[in-house]
Structure formats: C-alpha cells, structure tokens
Amino acid sequence: MSTRRPLIAGNWKMNGLRADGLALAEGVVARRKAERGIPCDVLVCPPFTLIADVARIAAGSDVAVGGQDCHAKVSGAHTGDTAAAMLKDAGCGYAIVGHSERRADHGETDAVVKAKAAAAHQAGLVAIVCVGETLAQRDAGQTMDVNRTQLRGSLPDGANAANTVIAYEPVWAIGTGRVATPEQAQEVHAVIRAELAARLGAAEADAMRILYGGSMKPDNAKALLALPDVDGGLIGGASLKAEDFWAIAKACG
Ligand code: PEP
Numbered sequence: 001m002s003t004r005r006p007l008i009a010g011n012w013k014m015n016g017l018r019a020d021g022l023a024l025a026e027g028v029v030a031r032r033k034a035e036r037g038i039p040c041d042v043l044v045c046p047p048f049t050l051i052a053d054v055a056r057i058a059a060g061s062d063v064a065v066g067g068q069d070c071h072a073k074v075s076g077a078h079t080g081d082t083a084a085a086m087l088k089d090a091g092c093g094y095a096i097v098g099h100s101e102r103r104a105d106h107g108e109t110d111a112v113v114k115a116k117a118a119a120a121h122q123a124g125l126v127a128i129v130c131v132g133e134t135l136a137q138r139d140a141g142q143t144m145d146v147n148r149t150q151l152r153g154s155l156p157d158g159a160n161a162a163n164t165v166i167a168y169e170p171v172w173a174i175g176t177g178r179v180a181t182p183e184q185a186q187e188v189h190a191v192i193r194a195e196l197a198a199r200l201g202a203a204e205a206d207a208m209r210i211l212y213g214g215s216m217k218p219d220n221a222k223a224l225l226a227l228p229d230v231d232g233g234l235i236g237g238a239s240l241k242a243e244d245f246w247a248i249a250k251a252c253g
Contacts, residue, residue, distance in 0.1 A: 004231045021050040045096055070097065088123045095125045095128070113130075167234040174236065
C-alpha cells in the first residue's frame with residue numbers, strides 16, 4: 001500500500017477569459033472547502049493571465065496554483081516568457097514543464113525541459129515533469145524506451161520527491177478521448193518508477209508521485225487512480241468544469 005498522497009492537477013491550457021476562469025476557480029475552491037477530507041492534493045494550472053487572480057481566490061484553501069510552463073532563465077531578454085520566480089511571486093507552488101504540447105509547439109527538447117525543471121526548483125516550485133510516447137512510437141514498440149529516455153534527459157540534478165512530480169501522458173491519449181487502459185498505464189508507471197529508483201534510489205522513487213494524464217474523466221478515473229503506481233492525474237479537458245474535476249478528485253476517496 002502506497003503512502004503517496006495523490007495529486008489531482010487541472011491543466012486549463014489556453015482556455016478561460018476572466019469571467020469563466022475565475023468562476024471555475026471559485027467552483028473548485030468551494031468544493032474543496034466543503035469536502036476537505038477527500039484524500040488528495042488539488043492543483044489548478046490556469047493560463048498566465050489568470051494566475052494571480054486564481055491565487056487570490058485559492059488563498060487559505062487547500063487548492064494549490066501552478067503555471068503551465070516557465071522559462072529556464074531567471075530573468076532577461078526573453079519576450080513573452082515567464083520566469084519561475086515570477087510564478088512563485090504570483091502565488092504558484094508548481095510549474096508544469098515539458099508538456100507534449102510545448103514539446104511539439106515550441107520544439108522543447110529534454111535538455112530544455114531539464115533546465116526549466118531546474119529553474120522551477122531554484123524558485124521554490126514543484127516541477128511537474130511530463131513524459132509520454134506518441135502513437136507511432138507505441139505502435140513501433142518503443143514506449144518504454146521513449147519514456148525512459150525522456151525521463152533521463154528531463155530530470156535535473158537535485159530532483160527529489162518533495163520538489164518533483166512526474167506526469168506520464170501518452171500523447172495519443174491527450175485530448176483525444178482515447179484513454180490508456182489501466183494495464184497500459186500501470187506498465188509504464190512501473191517502468192518510470194524503476195527508472196527513478198535507478199537514478200535517485202529506492203526511497204526517493206517510492207515517495208515520488210507519478211501522475212497519469214490523457215483523457216482522464218469522471219467515468220475512468222477510479223480504475224486509473226486505483227493502480228499501484230498511479231499517484232493522481234494531470235487533467236486537461238475535464239478540469240474545465242468544476243463538477244467533473246471534482247468528481248475525479250472524489251475518485252481518490
Ligand atoms: C493534458 O493536457 O495534460 C491532458 C491530459 O489533457 P486531456 O485530459 O484533455 O487529455
């Protein structure tokens with residue numbers, strides 16, 4: 001039986017103007033306040049424009065706030081980017097790094113992701129480091145190799161269970177409605193944990209949370225969250241409705 005406390009994390013992506021985003025945050029915070037006993041940590045990652053307002057709404061509740069990305073550098077001439085310390089200053093406790101959409105849209109390599117995770121750590125944020133294979137890679141039998149390689153290349157020195165969360169997100173399951181089966185998810189999560197053990201030692205690997213992400217919904221969450229090496233979810237589409245997001249959190253109970 002694992003002692004890892006699940007993390008239910010909502011990735012709002014590039015969705016939400018003020019009215020909708022703040023109402024969503026209020027909906028999540030109200031549910032958390034009403035049901036504090038649900039045994040999981042709860043995190044929302046709004047778009048940058050809403051972070052400070054969402055952090056104000058979440059203040060004093062058990063809902064944490066995170067950024068969806070951060071820059072690897074501390075400050076400087078990087079137009080349009082956001083430093084990890086700026087996220088921290090705006091009220092974040094977490095930063096997602098290496099999401100497959102950023103790897104694809106912005107050409108982020110493992111080395112870039114590693115530098116971003118290190119920057120998040122330096123700013124006092126927990127880095128959520130995302131890995132995952134494409135459908136072509138899965139069909140070619142490369143799933144385990146791809147995830148091991150991404151993990152090795154993306155995890156910075158100094159990563160530990162307190163400052164790092166891993167998110168396994170098969171690219172073919174993100175936003176597609178096609179979810180990994182419990183067997184597929186557990187198989188990869190176990191490989192990731194073994195890789196973490198080789199790198200960080202058994203105790204740290206045992207304590208580190210590994211989230212599943214990819215079309216997690218209220219109706220499939222329970223089976224995924226019950227798996228021995230699945231320690232929560234990184235949730236995109238279903239995090240945009242407080243009711244659905246909360247139904248997933250309740251599946252931890
Ligand atoms: C994600 O973007 O991290 C994600 C898992 O999206 P979805 O839940 O919509 O598949």
